[in-house]
Amino acid sequence: AAGVIQSPRHLIKEKRETATLKCYPIPRHDTVYWYQQGPGQDPQFLISFYEKMQSDKGSIPDRFSAQQFSDYHSELNMSSLELGDSALYFCASSFSGRSHYEQYFGPGTRLTVT
Amino acid sequence: AQRVTQPEKLLSVFKGAPVELKCNYSYSGSPELFWYVQYSRQRLQLLLRHISRESIKGFTADLNKGETSFHLKKPFAQEEDSAMYYCALEDGATNKLIFGTGTLLAVQP
Numbered sequence: 340a341a342g343v344i345q346s347p348r349h350l351i352k353e354k355r356e357t358a359t360l361k362c363y364p365i366p367r368h369d370t371v372y373w374y375q376q377g378p379g380q381d382p383q384f385l386i387s388f389y390e391k392m393q394s395d396k397g398s399i400p401d402r403f404s405a406q407q408f409s410d411y412h413s414e415l416n417m418s419s420l421e422l423g424d425s426a427l428y429f430c431a432s433s434f435s436g437r438s439h440y441e442q443y444f445g446p447g448t449r450l451t452v453t
Numbered sequence: 454a455q456r457v458t459q460p461e462k463l464l465s466v467f468k469g470a471p472v473e474l475k476c477n478y479s480y481s482g483s484p485e486l487f488w489y490v491q492y493s494r495q496r497l498q499l500l501l502r503h504i505s506r507e508s509i510k511g512f513t514a515d516l517n518k519g520e521t522s523f524h525l526k527k528p529f530a531q532e533e534d535s536a537m538y539y540c541a542l543e544d545g546a547t548n549k550l551i552f553g554t555g556t557l558l559a560v561q562p
Contacts, residue, residue, distance in 0.1 A: 342496075343496075370548070372548075372549060372550070374550075374552075380554070381539065381552040381553060381554045381555055382497070382539070382550075382552045383552075384549040384550065384551070387547065387548070387549055394547060394548075395544075395547035395548075395549055397549065429496075429497065431497075431550075433548065441499060441502070442499075442548075442550060443499075444489075444496045444497040444498070445496060446495070446496045447496065
């Protein structure tokens with residue numbers, strides 16, 4: 340079965356550069372979640388989208404923005420990168436039509452800021 | 454405040470020994486709780502959720518509202534169980550997941 344796809348898998352950027360992470364949810368899933376997992380840390384919720392509208396916002400810096408497109412894929416845009424942004428960024432998707440919204444995770448994008 | 458606590462960063466057991474990964478939560482309301490597993494170099498995978506009351510790969514977890522716990526148990530550990538285990542709480546309003554800090558289970562031969 341198709342799973343959540345994230346690209347790129349690895350990304351190396353320098354400080355003050357920008358980065359764009361992409362997430363392609365499981366077909367027919369209408370909700371996308373972004374999580375950030377720093378080294379040795381638990382995943383922290385950043386932002387989520389339902390039907391292309393932002394549904395919730397967590398501890399996401401103002402330097403970051405995200406959106407969900409008409410085909411339900413989502414992009415996380417990160418500007419003025421800082422060393423502390425180095426982390427594994429997970430995307431998860433779910434289908435709101437189920438009674439319980441089980442989230443399926445992508446493999447993550449490992450961002451390294453040097 | 455919504456919070457998930459996993460007190461053990463590392464749990465090392467021998468093959469065939471029983472395993473219990475502890476998870477406590479803080480949540481006002483009726484919680485939806487999950488266990489996710491992350492094998493080496495793989496994505497987070499849902500292991501089980503309390504509403505389904507099922508056993509996956511020999512693991513079970515019972516929600517104890519009195520103790521606000523959702524401990525993960527397996528009677529006989531296998532080497533292939535070695536992985537990072539995260540307990541997670543679902544926010545009922547937004548469906549976002551609140552993760553614990555994870556427990557690394559190492560099963561020795």
